[in-house]
Every structure is written in structure tokens, then in C-alpha cells.
Amino acid sequence: MSEPDTGGGERQAGAAPLSAVELRVNDQVRRLELDPRTSLLDALREHLRLSGTKKGCDHGQCGACTVLVNGRRINSCLTLAVMHEGDEVVTIEGLGAPDDLHPMQRAFVECDGFQCGYCTPGQICSAVGMLAEVRAGSPSHATAEVASSRISLTDEEIRERMSGNICRCAAYPNIVAAIRGIAEGGAA
Amino acid sequence: MIGQPVNRVDGPLKVSGRATYAYEYWDAGQPLYGCIVGATIGKGRITRIHTENAERAQGVRMVMTHQNVPVQGVRDESVQFEYWRAQPVLTGPDIHYHGEPVALVVAATFEQARAAADLLDVEYTVGRGRFAFAADDDEAYIPKVVNAGLPTDTAVGDFEAGFRAAAVRVDQRYTTPYEFSMPMEPHACLVEPRGEDLVVHVSSQIVDAAQTSVAATLRMAPERIHIVTPFVGGGFGSKLGVHAETILAALAARVLGQPVKVALTRQQIFQLVGMRPTSSQRVRLAAGRDGKLTAIAHDVTMHTNPDLEFAEQTAATTRSLYAAPHRLTSHRLTPLDLPRGADVRAPGEAPGLLAVESAVDELAHALGMDPIEVRIRNEPTVDPERDVPYSDRHLVDCLRDGARRFGWEHRPATPASLREGRWLVGYGMSAAIRGHFQGPTAVQVRLEADGTGVVRTDMTDIGTGTYTILTQVVADGLGLPADRVRVELGRSGLPTSWGSGGSWGAANSCAAAARACAALREKVLVAACGDADSPLHGRDPAGAHFGDGSVRIDGAEGASQALGEIVARHHPEGMEAQGEIRFMGDDPNYSDYSIHTYGAHFAEVGVDADTAEIRLRRMLGVFSVGRVLNPKTARSQLIGGMIWGAGAALEEEAVVDSRSGAFVNRDLAQYLVPVHADVPDVEAVILDGYDDKANLLGAKGVGELGICGAGAAVANAVFNATGLRVRDFPITIEKLLPGLPDVDA
Numbered sequence A: 001m002s003e004p005d006t007g008g009g010e011r012q013a014g015a016a017p018l019s020a021v022e023l024r025v026n027d028q029v030r031r032l033e034l035d036p037r038t039s040l041l042d043a044l045r046e047h048l049r050l051s052g053t054k055k056g057c058d059h060g061q062c063g064a065c066t067v068l069v070n071g072r073r074i075n076s077c078l079t080l081a082v083m084h085e086g087d088e089v090v091t092i093e094g095l096g097a098p099d100d101l102h103p104m105q106r107a108f109v110e111c112d113g114f115q116c117g118y119c120t121p122g123q124i125c126s127a128v129g130m131l132a133e134v135r136a137g138s139p140s141h142a143t144a145e146v147a148s149s150r151i152s153l154t155d156e157e158i159r160e161r162m163s164g165n166i167c168r169c170a171a172y173p174n175i176v177a178a179i180r181g182i183a184e185g186g187a188a
Numbered sequence B: 001m002i003g004q005p006v007n008r009v010d011g012p013l014k015v016s017g018r019a020t021y022a023y024e025y026w027d028a029g030q031p032l033y034g035c036i037v038g039a040t041i042g043k044g045r046i047t048r049i050h051t052e053n054a055e056r057a058q059g060v061r062m063v064m065t066h067q068n069v070p071v072q073g074v075r076d077e078s079v080q081f082e083y084w085r086a087q088p089v090l091t092g093p094d095i096h097y098h099g100e101p102v103a104l105v106v107a108a109t110f111e112q113a114r115a116a117a118d119l120l121d122v123e124y125t126v127g128r129g130r131f132a133f134a135a136d137d138d139e140a141y142i143p144k145v146v147n148a149g150l151p152t153d154t155a156v157g158d159f160e161a162g163f164r165a166a167a168v169r170v171d172q173r174y175t176t177p178y179e180f181s182m183p184m185e186p187h188a189c190l191v192e193p194r195g196e197d198l199v200v201h202v203s204s205q206i207v208d209a210a211q212t213s214v215a216a217t218l219r220m221a222p223e224r225i226h227i228v229t230p231f232v233g234g235g236f237g238s239k240l241g242v243h244a245e246t247i248l249a250a251l252a253a254r255v256l257g258q259p260v261k262v263a264l265t266r267q268q269i270f271q272l273v274g275m276r277p278t279s280s281q282r283v284r285l286a287a288g289r290d291g292k293l294t295a296i297a298h299d300v301t302m303h304t305n306p307d308l309e310f311a312e313q314t315a316a317t318t319r320s321l322y323a324a325p326h327r328l329t330s331h332r333l334t335p336l337d338l339p340r341g342a343d344v345r346a347p348g349e350a351p352g353l354l355a356v357e358s359a360v361d362e363l364a365h366a367l368g369m370d371p372i373e374v375r376i377r378n379e380p381t382v383d384p385e386r387d388v389p390y391s392d393r394h395l396v397d398c399l400r401d402g403a404r405r406f407g408w409e410h411r412p413a414t415p416a417s418l419r420e421g422r423w424l425v426g427y428g429m430s431a432a433i434r435g436h437f438q439g440p441t442a443v444q445v446r447l448e449a450d451g452t453g454v455v456r457t458d459m460t461d462i463g464t465g466t467y468t469i470l471t472q473v474v475a476d477g478l479g480l481p482a483d484r485v486r487v488e489l490g491r492s493g494l495p496t497s498w499g500s501g502g503s504w505g506a507a508n509s510c511a512a513a514a515r516a517c518a519a520l521r522e523k524v525l526v527a528a529c530g531d532a533d534s535p536l537h538g539r540d541p542a543g544a545h546f547g548d549g550s551v552r553i554d555g556a557e558g559a560s561q562a563l564g565e566i567v568a569r570h571h572p573e574g575m576e577a578q579g580e581i582r583f584m585g586d587d588p589n590y591s592d593y594s595i596h597t598y599g600a601h602f603a604e605v606g607v608d609a610d611t612a613e614i615r616l617r618r619m620l621g622v623f624s625v626g627r628v629l630n631p632k633t634a635r636s637q638l639i640g641g642m643i644w645g646a647g648a649a650l651e652e653e654a655v656v657d658s659r660s661g662a663f664v665n666r667d668l669a670q671y672l673v674p675v676h677a678d679v680p681d682v683e684a685v686i687l688d689g690y691d692d693k694a695n696l697l698g699a700k701g702v703g704e705l706g707i708c709g710a711g712a713a714v715a716n717a718v719f720n721a722t723g724l725r726v727r728d729f730p731i732t733i734e735k736l737l738p739g740l741p742d743v744d745a
């Protein structure tokens, strides 16, 4: 897939110019020619056909579209793809595959941290990004000692930090259990 | 394997983003994108649509409005269930509710379609709409039946006399708001024309309904519609039927001869898939000083769309919950120019038990009695309205077990008497009851020549665990290891099921699968025992045991043969058998017995003594659901339901602008559903059980029971914490703040 993707069907004469962008997605360089209005989420789902990243609201209100950009979790629906020239994007597909799961993915299966599975890629990417934030000492609303660089990852910390990821199946207690297990095991 | 906490077999696909949902198929190449344009008025008429600007916009392939929409079938009320009826769209210039589709714009890319949709210019004359709900509306009417075909009203004894004569009475009105299913996967459809046929990838709970409904709407033969829905990102009732996105995608794909996909925006979900009606419920309870109920009345008024009647069965389980000689239930509808009422998870029980189980708490308080004790004293011996025995009722066991596990004895006996730091602390509890339904379902089980078992049915897995429990049932039924069983679901052409809904999916499909396994074992034995070259030849099949991929007769002394070998010798193309479960109306157990699931909820809340912020601290549910097929997935569903119930008590509420008929808080930032931070430790315990009247597996549904009564337990805990009874749900800060008591720390 080194051919640029022109994104969806034929175009009419006089069409607005496309913008070129180069992303590094799951360790692969992907060159795209995109309508500049294309969100990072739609670039992933509709152009790179990486539909593991989900669209739940398209408004930054549900977290289903969470991916890791340069190691940080973001809502990919809230950012335009062309703003990410040269960025490193990791999606759920890049974290692991069915026969080679990331520890966080395995923990979700083990703890039954999902039901319908639609919020799940976002929850998992968010969880991985969140643990990195905790390791980096970044405090949250639930942090008792904001000045301390060592944050103890209580269930309240996990819940507070994961609250941008809605699960309508309400697998929340199992998600927290999965994340706690990984945090204690130190595997993610 | 049945009864084991097996991990979901579709888990690795889901956690790695490889499970494919309706909008995500590429096998037909690049589809076109459709965006729905909705009416910006709540009632009136389109006088003109200017489509030129949109049509001229970049990438646009079509603008479909009521002026050029192909002829569609009409919604036929003689078809028994709504979800199987035609659902025509863009039917004319009249607007019936805010957001009703007025056009579909199809373009080469999503960005182009969305931009062109904004260029559509629609002129309206605004009519006078009725948007504000009032319980005492003069136009309230009596529906013929309520949802699920249940009777509208019931009466036993002489309620008025019984109520007047009682020593202690509760007479209160509770209101519940409009609520939405709000699955995380938006309602979506991708339609691919294939010759004369349409392949319809749609997020749907019932394949047969989707196929029939799309066919009836497009006036096509059902066998030309191929439904594909192997993964569904949550439904909660809102995907029982198909909606505008599906019909519009199908119409457009057919006109254009190209694949088209359409998803609702999150905002459109608040307009186009229906919602739980708002309700006003008067509950009257009368009891002697001994706590024994003498009279129960539950009278419900709710909204309905005038053209698409929906009467939620809100008072229905009140008919089976407690004993009392004098009883009344009723349902009334007030027509409003709003989207249709619809099934939302636990239709009936979710709002109904919120009211009734709050009222029972009020009665216990008036009696000065423990609320668990009041419930135990009113435990019926037979279903009090149908006068038939219960199949398997363990409500009291759930209450007692839950009380012990939760530490109910620490509940402050006096409301507003316990303070911990900033927090006023309270305990609450509630009973849970949910009707169990059975619907016609067929499952085919095959054995392949390589010894693999294949389960095939058009049943769906909407997060419920169907793939997993069918794997377990068939692994047991054929004596195969789980990894030798493959389950194919969610596609038309497979044996027809009643799909996922009403908590019936697991029991229906697993009971049918168990029957299919029995029939297939029979066939295998006939083939092997009659085969002169088989080691099993001439042996008595009565002594057969299926295990480890083989069948053994007469134990260690006897002989065995691998299943794959038997199949390869006799039917190299595979051996199969079908199992079926019939409609509950044709099964005498469902008329001779009252078949329900039960539970008891316990909740602890803290209410901030100064700000009235309400925090749920912990929740426990103890449930009786017959036999549990998979305790891991069942627990997840129950916990999910409990959290849903807590959300209904404290958060969820869609608000209508009474001038325009629009839902003003139509997104996930303003329509609040529980998030991680709202959810403390929640535990669900399932009692061992087996309901031999329900089906041959003894299993019943769990998907909705967790909600039933859960909100009331939270509401009762808020009362216990504060002494304040809020009867207008959800219970929010501003409703508590004015009356917040002074409690010493």
C-alpha cells in the first residue's frame, strides 16, 4: 500500500484540491491524498480501512475513536488527518492481533471487559495511554497528592482517568479489573 | 462446559479490532456515502425543497427526497409485530416529528455528502404540534393491548373498597423521563446491489425481522434481501427493527446500482430510532399494620406517537410481584408529535419497578418495618392475577442471601441519621422481577468429516455472548472440545430465530441447539451401529457416551469410534440435524405456569451534606435465573444492567423543547449515561438453579433482569441517606438541595 489513496470513488472536475499527508500507522508509512476535512478517524477507517478504531459520536464525547498519537491517547474524531504529518499513530490493530494479543487486550478477554465490543478498541488504547500518563506522574482529579510524582493507581484513579470512554454495555467493573491487573503486573 | 466461566470465543476478534460491524465492509469495493437530512421543525409541512445547490456540490451522486423517492410498501398493521412491518421513509411533505428525514444526500466521500447535506434548503410551514406531556391530558386514550400483546388493564377484587379500608396507605405519583437505548455503535447500514438482489450489512438484533421489513418496504421478495450482521455494537432494543438509515441506504443503492452506506449521527439517534416513553405512574398500596398488602394499584400514563402507537408494559410485572386480594393495573396513552415510543432495555420493568419498588419502600417506612421484611410478608404462593403456580420463584432466597452478603443489618434504621465526613450515607434495596419469553427458534448443528461441529442459526450476538454459549452447549451436546465447534450467526439463509431481544435469545437458541444435538447424536448412532465395519456395530446405542470427539458404547469394556470417521464414512459432505423451540403461546408450560426471573438489589450511596452531590458507593445484586449457561458472561450482563438501572435513577433524561418538539440535549455530553467515574464496586451473584418449566436446559434470560428494580434500590438509598423522597426521576442535585437535612458529623 504505498500508492496514495485518493479516498473514495471518482471525483468531479473542479474538485477542491486534495492535501497530501504522510502518517506512520502501526509502524508502516502511509501516504494519503485527502480531502482536508477528513478527520484522523475517517482517514483510518475509510481510507486505510483500519476499522478497528470506532466512530461512536464523531464529537469527542464517547472515546470509541481513541488511538495513540506519538504515544499519547487522543480522540481521533476531533483532529484532522492533515494535522498529523509525520506523526506516529498506533491503533488497536497495531497493539495486537487475535493470535498475538497485547497484554491489555488479553486482560480484557480474561476479565470480560466488554460485551458488544464496540467501545473496546477505544477503551484498550485509552488504557494503554492512561498507564503511560500515570507513569509519567501526570495527576488527575482523583489524585490525592498532586505534587507527588508517584501516583498510586487506585481504582478511583483508573475510573477518573477512563471516564472519557463510555461503555453502554457498562462493562466498567471488568474493565477496571483488567487495567488493575495489568498495572499490577507491570506488563503494559 | 455448560455452566463454566468460559472466555468469550469472539473475544480475541473484538479486542483486536478485527470484529466487523455493519459500516465496515469492503468486499464490494468502495461504497458511496449517504447523509440523512432531518426536519428542523416538529410539526408541519414541507412547502419546497431546493436541491440544486446540493446536487451541484462536489462528489454528489444523488439527492433523494419525497419528490423522487421510489414507491415503497406501506406499514401493514396486520403483520403481527412492528419489527417485521414495512418502514417507509420520505413518505410525503408532512412532518410528524422533529428530525424526521426529509432527504438523503449521497456522495463519493463522507466529507462531500456531509457538506452537501448542509446545502439543502428546505422551506416549511410550521404547524401546531403537541409536544408537552401531561399525565392528565384530555386526549389520553386506552390502547387495545400493550407491548408484547399484554392486556391493557387488569382488576382483581374490589380495589377501591380494599384501599379505603386499610390501616396504612401509600398513594404517590412517580414520573420517568424519555430515555434512549444509545448503543455505542450508531445504527448503520451498508447495502450492496448484487444483480437483482441486495446484500444488506446492517446492525440488527433480529435477522428475520430485518429481512422481512426491508423486503416489504422495497417491495421485493424477501429471499432477494441478504442480511449480514455477525457483530452488533449493542442494541438494547433499538435494533430490533430497522430504521431510516437502512431503508435509505437500500433505496439509494438500488437506484444507483452501487454500494451505499449510511450511519446515523449520534444526534440523529435521538430522533430516528424511538425512545422509552415518558411516564407518569400513580402507585397505590394499602396494608394492615402487620405489613400484609391488601390492595395494589399501578396506573400508568405515557406518551405515544399518534401514528405509531407504542404502549410500554410498565405495570405488567406488578401483576405478578406481590400478593394482595384487591388489585388494579392500567395503561393510558397521550398522543404527542414526538418520535415513536420503542422498546428500550427492560421495557415495562425498568420504569415500572422504579415506581413500584420506591412505593414499597415508602410503605415500609410508613409501617416502621424493614423493607425486606415487608416484601417477604407479601410473597405470593401463586401468581395473584393469573392464579397459576410459579415455575421457579426464588425472590425470598435472593432477598435473604443479598441481605447477608451486603451487610444489610448495618443500614441506618432512621433515614438521615448516618454521616461519614462530608457524606450522608444510606442503604437501599429493591426486588427484581422480569417475565421470561420464548419465541420460535431453529438451530442447525452439523458434524463435518474432520470432526468439527458447526452451529448455524440466524440468531445474533449483540454483546450477549451467543457465540460463546452456543459453543458450550454444542461442545457438551456432541462431546467435542470447544475449539472444535464453530458458530455461524447473523445471516439470513441460516435457520430462522427470534433473534436477540427481550432476554430470550440465550434460552431460545441454546435450547434449540441442545435439541439439534440430541437429534444429531441419534443419527450418528444409527449410522455407526448399523455399519458392519464400525467397531460399534451391533451395540446398543442406549449405552453411548459422546466425549473427546468420539462416541463410546458400553464404557471401557466396549468400543469407540471418532465422530469424524463416522461422518466421513457415511456422509462425507457432513451430517446435520435441526432443533426447534416453539412460540410460548403454543407451549402449555407458559400458560400453566408463571415464568419469571427474580433478584434483589442492594445499594449504598453517599450524598454530599453541603452540595447534595450523589455518589453511588457500592451495589450488589443477587439473582435467580434458572440454570446459568456461562457465569462469566451472565454476570457481565447483570452488572451492565444494574449500572443501567443506577443511571436511570440518577442521570438519564432526554428533555423536549415544548415549543419545537426537539430533544435539546441530543448528544452524549448532555444526555448523561453512566461513565467509569460513576460506577463503584458492583457485584452480581447468581443462585444455582434450574427452571424445568422454561425449557429443556432449565435456563432463562439475564440481559434485562439486572436493570429491573436496580434504580429503585438506589433511590431508596438516597431516601435512607437524606430522608428526602424524590419521585421525579432522575434524582439530581437540584431536587435534593432545598431540603437537605442537617446531620451531625
Ligand code: FES
Pocket: A054, A055, A056, A057, A058, A059, A060, A061, A062, A063, A064, A065, A066, A075, A076, A077, A078
Ligand atoms: S467518536 Fe470520537 S469521541 Fe466519540
Ligand code: FES
Pocket: A113, A114, A115, A116, A117, A118, A119, A120, A166, A167, A168, A169, A170, A171, B184, B233, B234, B463
Ligand atoms: S462493550 Fe458494548 S459499549 Fe462497551
